Amino acid sequence: VPQEVVGAPFVDPFAVMNTVGLVAFALVGATKAIRAGFDMFGVTVVGLATAFAGGMTRDVLVNRIPLALSSPVEFGLGLFGVGLAIGVSAALESVDEHPLTLLSDAVGLAAFTTAGAIVATQADVPAFGVVAIATVNAVGGGAVADILLDRSPFILLDDFYASCAVLGGSTYWVFVTAGGSGGTAAALCAAVVVGTRIGALVYGWSIPTAQGLGLTRD
């Protein structure tokens, strides 16, 4: 049982990150489906799938029944994000490319990377497992959304998307392994992901290709 400090009530880092991630990703997924002309049922399905796919994959990998199916709260948060998307779509043009949506996506990416790193650490897997599960939790939603929208998953085409989750998950693992507290590790992880993702969007960072490095013959 975590100890509460007077004046600093205990906050469960997983609950915070999971809540933020669910609302942010449901919003992002639903706005993409609205722009693609899906009907309201399809918009809801794509929104919920974007919110739940990463965490469900994470839970299947650590061998437990997905939280999204066993907690009514998750469903409610997902629907709330879909509702936000409908409201925002009525107010903004080209909503899926609006800075607000890109920011929401960066925040969701950070929140889910952290949630995944926390669950993986509790499941007692080694370093690669922690980073892999954190990354799957973070990018699973966007990948499933793109498959449902019949696009190539942008997570591989966008240079600095999944790599942000890899950096954040690695930060979490290093900090916790070095003896740091879980709460601070969670904050650091989320900051690294949001920071690198926004940096990549603003400054157009990219990773070189094998062709660019002169490593291929054709």
Added chain:
Amino acid sequence: VPQEVVGAPFVDPFAVMNTVGLVAFALVGATKAIRAGFDMFGVTVVGLATAFAGGMTRDVLVNRIPLALSSPVEFGLGLFGVGLAIGVSAALESVDEHPLTLLSDAVGLAAFTTAGAIVATQADVPAFGVVAIATVNAVGGGAVADILLDRSPFILLDDFYASCAVLGGSTYWVFVTAGGSGGTAAALCAAVVVGTRIGALVYGWSIPTAQGLGLTRD
């Protein structure tokens, strides 16, 4: 142990629904692959994948080894459906758009929605979990078939396909939660899915889009 009534031998609703679903979906999947010009091995794989994908996903989600891998009966039923598809393809033109195939698909959708709702209720998940698992069991096969055939999953483009499973799964949950018997709930669920699916096909029902509702600015 269920009680048998004299003159009315006990029938296991899950076994009935699962058997009907496996044969119907193997038939539908294999006819699609035949029309797409796949070789006989590919036809068999697409047929079996259509029959098994939904139930395997359901079993992975409730954390058990998939029935399709542990019961030889399932494999036999799948092969029987593939064989039916080859026979039917020899007798009918444009077999994948024939009313018989569309009816078979509606029946499979209803049977697998019900099978999923029964398994989810036994796994003791809350309302959203029951509806989500019933829907995944129902639409998983068609989604995987479309991915194998390199098409956008029609379950999202067709207005009243997955929504029929959502309505059926909700009916099952409401009826069982209100104290109704599992057998009656299964019959009701299957009837709701088949009825709404055939209604949608015959009358061309559709769900409005956000654009259609005037909820977007572009």
Added chain:
Amino acid sequence: VPQEVVGAPFVDPFAVMNTVGLVAFALVGATKAIRAGFDMFGVTVVGLATAFAGGMTRDVLVNRIPLALSSPVEFGLGLFGVGLAIGVSAALESVDEHPLTLLSDAVGLAAFTTAGAIVATQADVPAFGVVAIATVNAVGGGAVADILLDRSPFILLDDFYASCAVLGGSTYWVFVTAGGSGGTAAALCAAVVVGTRIGALVYGWSIPTAQGLGLTRD
């Protein structure tokens, strides 16, 4: 505990097959991504996903935490395969269609079919389960690689790819069920897969379609 025979030190068939498969498939996946112009992060992800996807699906199906997430050795072997791909790409033209890459793919297919058959037999599933899990272990990597590269999975378009795994898995099951030793069954299974795959590539074997057999009316 397996007994060691003097002069013939015990070799774990699963460890051998798994090691060979991981390096071979990471190499194949990474060369495809290099040819497709992915950045170095994408190349690494596609290489690791090709190496790990089949075995992770296998482990999820037999209800255990994937080995790829719980063993650091697997990650190291995957990275080694990606490194090989970068080296080979610098030395060869059209590396993804080079005989060396096709051979590497055939060897990986054989190794993973065998690894899957061994795990499935230990999980005590019946014949269809053994063949299905062996095949999923073998073809899962290539299928995921093609989805990430936004291509139709070649495993269904290429006549003799997944069928080689089905033949190998069946051989393993028959031999073990007939009382043969696991080590000999593993060697036989691998030989059948490599032999049929190379035969199919060299002689252009194909399986007839329903249209070719005159089984359809259009």
